[in-house]
Amino acid sequence: MSLHTMPLSMAAPGETVQVVEVVAGRGLNRRLIDMGLVPGTEVKVINSQGAGAVIVEVKGTRLALGHGMAHKIRVSKNEQKHHHCAGRQS
Amino acid sequence: MNRNIIIALAGNPNSGKTTVFNNLTGAHQHVGNWPGVTVEKKEGVTEYGGYRLQVVDLPGVYSLTAYSQDEIITRDYLMNAGPGTVVVDIVDASNLERNLYLTIQVLEMGVPVIVALNMMDQAESKGHIIDTAALSKLLGAPIVAMSAHRNRGTRELLEAIVKMANGASHMSPLKIRYGREVEEEIAGLEPLISTTELGRAYSPRWLALKLLEEDEEIARRFEG
Numbered sequence A: 001m002s003l004h005t006m007p008l009s010m011a012a013p014g015e016t017v018q019v020v021e022v023v024a025g026r027g028l029n030r031r032l033i034d035m036g037l038v039p040g041t042e043v044k045v046i047n048s049q050g051a052g053a054v055i056v057e058v059k060g061t062r063l064a065l066g067h068g069m070a071h072k073i074r075v076s077k078n079e080q081k082h083h084h085c086a087g088r089q090s
Numbered sequence B: 001m002n003r004n005i006i007i008a009l010a011g012n013p014n015s016g017k018t019t020v021f022n023n024l025t026g027a028h029q030h031v032g033n034w035p036g037v038t039v040e041k042k043e044g045v046t047e048y049g050g051y052r053l054q055v056v057d058l059p060g061v062y063s064l065t066a067y068s069q070d071e072i073i074t075r076d077y078l079m080n081a082g083p084g085t086v087v088v089d090i091v092d093a094s095n096l097e098r099n100l101y102l103t104i105q106v107l108e109m110g111v112p113v114i115v116a117l118n119m120m121d122q123a124e125s126k127g128h129i130i131d132t133a134a135l136s137k138l139l140g141a142p143i144v145a146m147s148a149h150r151n152r153g154t155r156e157l158l159e160a161i162v163k164m165a166n167g168a169s170h171m172s173p174l175k176i177r178y179g180r181e182v183e184e185e186i187a188g189l190e191p192l193i194s195t196t197e198l199g200r201a202y203s204p205r206w207l208a209l210k211l212l213e214e215d216e217e218i219a220r221r222f223e224g
Helices: A026-034 A067-071 B017-025 B069-080 B093-108 B120-125 B132-139 B154-165 B180-194 B197-201 B204-212 B216-223
Strands: A005-007 A016-022 A042-048 A054-058 A061-065 A073-077 B003-011 B042-048 B051-057 B085-092 B113-118 B143-145
Touching: A016 A026, A054 A067, A061 A067, A067 A073, B003 B017, B003 B069, B003 B093, B003 B154, B017 B042, B017 B051, B017 B085, B017 B113, B017 B154, B042 B154, B051 B154, B085 B093, B085 B154, B093 B113, B093 B120, B093 B132, B093 B204, B113 B120, B113 B132, B113 B154, B132 B143, B143 B154, B180 B197, B180 B204, B197 B204, B204 B216
Parallel strands: B003 B051, B003 B085, B085 B113, B113 B143
Antiparallel strands: A005 A073, A016 A042, A016 A073, A042 A054, A054 A061, B042 B051
């Protein structure tokens, strides 16, 4: 599915990336869905330094994620549009 | 005849909930931006159309998953809201996608909800045009357009609240279809749930959904 994915924790400030999948347990997974971090969502990295918190902008709201949390979110860079089927069901 | 209505204000953080609260009650309070600024239960009283309106400002939350303390407080309050309570869900109209997530969750609980589309001026300046009549029909709830920080829409909101309390604006409860597999599970659970004490107090469909989500809080209530 994903050729070039990386953890959100590795994305640089100013970068806009797309959520590919969340590799976490049920609780955190659910929590991140609640916060809008579903596959296909665009995420702008506002601040990310070393092992500290990662501040991102998602659907018009800024969120502070722990470094470990951000590590569990796999993202892809936004150059080409990927076709995501996950996350959107109607 | 001074009848009582309880108004519960729910909404995302930074949706202007506290501004609406202040507009309704006339209270002059500092509106801060610290997360969890309204963890305490804030209450105010106002009068409108021969009614005594008791306004409760609930903590701002993104969902009702019972994950954080704020969410538990808000959800418990909404679950235990008796007749005579009208829930006003404050929505940031300039950020609908995120805000309607909570709206859906509140509507699914089956409580009487008025959707207050706040920050309409900001939505308009972003170039968003919202068909409120169509949205109201989709959600099955009355909608009031507001710009609370300019004190616009407060009277219309009060009007809608009184109308709902009178039972004059009853709308069909929102029912989202979750596909065959989930619906089969719900169909199996619902009759069992409706015979329980919990199932008589709350919407059995909503309880079934929560159990399928493995919601610990609801599971505990069934055990206890």
